[in-house]
Amino acid sequence: MARLLFSLLLASVCVSGATAQTAPEGTDERALARSLFHQGLECLDAEDFQCAAERFARSQELRPSPVVAYNLASALARIGQVVRAAELLRWVRRSDANEQVKTAAATLLQQVTPRVASWTLQTTGNPEGATFYLDDRALPEQTVGVRAPVDPGEHRVDARRNGETVATAEFSVTEGGRVPVSIEVPPPPVPSPEEIAAQAGEPRVITVVREDPAQQAAERAHRRRVRRGAIIGAALAVVAVVVIVAVVVHEPEQAQPIAGNFGPGVVEIGE
Numbered sequence: 001m002a003r004l005l006f007s008l009l010l011a012s013v014c015v016s017g018a019t020a021q022t023a024p025e026g027t028d029e030r031a032l033a034r035s036l037f038h039q040g041l042e043c044l045d046a047e048d049f050q051c052a053a054e055r056f057a058r059s060q061e062l063r064p065s066p067v068v069a070y071n072l073a074s075a076l077a078r079i080g081q082v083v084r085a086a087e088l089l090r091w092v093r094r095s096d097a098n099e100q101v102k103t104a105a106a107t108l109l110q111q112v113t114p115r116v117a118s119w120t121l122q123t124t125g126n127p128e129g130a131t132f133y134l135d136d137r138a139l140p141e142q143t144v145g146v147r148a149p150v151d152p153g154e155h156r157v158d159a160r161r162n163g164e165t166v167a168t169a170e171f172s173v174t175e176g177g178r179v180p181v182s183i184e185v186p187p188p189p190v191p192s193p194e195e196i197a198a199q200a201g202e203p204r205v206i207t208v209v210r211e212d213p214a215q216q217a218a219e220r221a222h223r224r225r226v227r228r229g230a231i232i233g234a235a236l237a238v239v240a241v242v243v244i245v246a247v248v249v250h251e252p253e254q255a256q257p258i259a260g261n262f263g264p265g266v267v268e269i270g271e
Contacts, residue, residue, distance in 0.1 A: 026063075033063035040071060049078035066097035070105050077108070082115045082175075083149045117152045117173040120180045121145070123159075126187035130166065133158045152177065159185045 040055035056072035059065075069088045076085040089112065092105035121132065121144050132139045134150070134157050152175040159167040169183040191199070 029062045033059045033068075036062070037068055037071070040075070044071075044075065049075045053079060053081070066092045066095040066101050066105075069095075070097075070101055070108075073105070073112075074108065077112050077115075080153060081151055082112050083151050086112050086116060115152065115175040116149050117175060117177045117179070118147045119150045119155075119171065119173060119178070120147050121157065122180055122182045123185055124182060125167075125185040127159065127185040129188050130159045130161045130185050132183075133160060147178070157181060157183055159183055161188060 036055045036059035040052045040059065043049070043052035043055060053072060053075035056068055056075055060068045060072055069092050073085040073088040073092070076082070076088070086109060089105045089109040093102050093109070095102075097105075121139070123132075123144055127144075132143065135155055136158075139157075150173060152173055154170070154172050156168060156170045158165050167183050167185045169181055171179055171181045173179045
């Protein structure tokens, strides 16, 4: 198998070498990618498929290639990571690789696809604000409630809220099997007033106003003057009332008119 994969890569390496003559700016990455690929082949010869997958993955990240992707898929399939292997093989079939590589990818894909298992994540409780993780890998929101592909074997799903794990469920699935997984998520804690204010972006601000001592003294003097003015005004009003009363009491009586006959006077002449 390793010899076949090496022969498939050889053409890719030669093409890369020819390209390097016209695009030397990528020489370091290309050389490292080639070295990682050969290390992956050595791991395959030693039947260390975990090591082979790790070396092929690094090579693919540096210099994506259908041939490297095919070899990476082969190693992943050996260690049970059939979901990723199947996606890589589909990518190889859509690529501009030669027919030999595409045919090999199609053949391996037929062997890998039936091994892919599936699971359905079902939530109960209150999942508001929770993010779900499968084997410490964050899941898209669209995963909940639908059947999703998964590698066969043991798995753990976590519900996390604000970085804290609030619920956990474990499950196992066989190759090609299907399994529903239910996880109960507790409701989020009730936020404190301070947390509500922080989330609203309105921090509580306390303004301290300090009074000027000179201003305080001036205000006190003003209040004293107002009080003295009021007292003096009230005293003057009392005095005025007393004077008026005294004048009225001691005023002399006016002469009363004499009642009498207002007819024409009569002059009497004595005898």
